[in-house]
Amino acid sequence: MANKAVFASTAFKNHAGGKAFAKSDEETLVQFAMTGTFNDTYYTKGANQLTQVMDGVSRVSDEFIAKLAIYGRQQGLMKDMPALLCAILVARQSAHVDTVFTQVIDNPRMLRNFVQMMRSGVVGRKSLGTKAKRLVQNFIGKLSDYALWEASIGNDPSLVDVMKLAHPKAKDARRNALYAYILGRSVDAVQLPDFIREYEDFVKGDSKDAPLRAPFQKLTALPLKEEDWKRIALNASWTQTRLNLNTFARHGVFKDREMVTMLAERLSNRENVLKAKAFPYQLMAAMLNIDSEIPHEMESALELAMDVALESVPVIEGTTLIAVDISGSMSDPVTGRGGVPSKISCLQAAALIGSALLHKNRSAYLVAFNTTCQEGTFPADQSVMQMAREFSAIQGGGTDCGSVLRHMNEHNIQVRNVILISDNESWADRHNSNLSALWAGYKQKVPGARMINLDITPNETSATANRADTLRVGGFSDEVFSVMSAFLAGNKTQLDAVKAVKL
Incomplete structure (x- = not known):
């Protein structure tokens, strides 16, 4: 009997109309739990996501729903x-x-x-x-x-x-x-x-x-003087400081250079960052949200805090290629369009994860792809925000996840680990070999190779087949790093992590 993982049917299509592999009900629900906000995305409507979730939960146990709810909140945030x-x-x-x-x-x-x-x-x-x-x-x-x-x-x-x-x-x-x-x-x-x-x-x-x-929302409506706001800033917690930099600027707090120095030291202090359980995604959001008149010391302090928050990123054994999807659909807010969308785009979230992995794995390759794979100059010592800006400058085009493997084959690039960060809406490969077929061929040359396909949008399909050497993981919180580490250490999946939740 032929290997079903390699020769599985590709009759399914993704939202963009490209060839795709269906996920199980449980795996689909995990993906939605880690990425879904029931807002419209580039390809789908929030109402459709809700229909899919309600349909999926009708076919799984209460125990699984309970574990997934806890996992999605505590690990996925x-x-x-x-x-x-x-x-x-x-x-x-x-x-x-x-x-x-x-x-x-x-x-x-x-x-x-x-x-x-x-x-x-x-x-x-x-x-x-x-x-x-x-x-x-x-x-x-x-x-x-x-x-x-x-x-x-x-x-x-x-x-x-x-x-x-x-x-x-x-x-x-x-x-x-x-x-x-x-x-x-x-x-x-x-x-x-x-x-x-x-x-x-x-x-x-x-x-x-x-x-x-x-509460700060009540304070902003009061006729407070600059000195009042300085006293409030002095007494603010680390999280309150991160969330209210623009408020402090509007009320003159940063006119005082001593206040600038003190608040910058608070934000960058390692113990403060760890105590606040700050996540890279939150820090990136803070950097994107600060107004232009905010002193540069604040952004520098947030970047230092980012370095602390990224300490959980895994060191990966063996050579690694990290591929970030820069196609047009990655321009959408990572939380979807609707309600109060995040200022962070799918691309910026992908760049955050990609640059974080590169920072911790200095010998890794970092490439960008849309319908073709592009090698760029991405120094490992670049800040997360610098790297996000570089990716944004070259963003656009269609999506062909297989372009990464074709590029590797054409240039005889052999690595132990391939990590794709994408919305998995691959459609431009209709007349080319798809990602899973290319991966099966690549495995002939590098039998021990492993692939991690990180999907940062709510999808019920994947560009990769369900194989023992392939991790299909969803989300854009720190938990993706933990799931990656567990997979690389012993082929454990995100679904395994959900089922391991204690009730």
């Missing part, structure tokens, strides 16, 4: 898909609901996502129900007074909407007063926490001392 999976388990009255809710709905924004999913009717109901109400009540009850106040920022649904649906019970009179205040009801101010009284006194003009402990 995703929001919408884990919240939806949690809502599906509630609708199914699964025994895993409590475990999943605790580990997936881990902040107020995720709580609002969950309630939105439940009320949408997508999971089969439009009310919370007894179980969901109890979960929401417990979540709200465990929030600290300050966290609850901070959570009152945000809409669709707002915390007020959530509280009106769940009717949380206060543990004492002071907490009851806080609930009333959040809901916009009249309340005896004496019962409120000090930080809210200080905020309200300043808003009403009863105090000249600006509140230092208040």
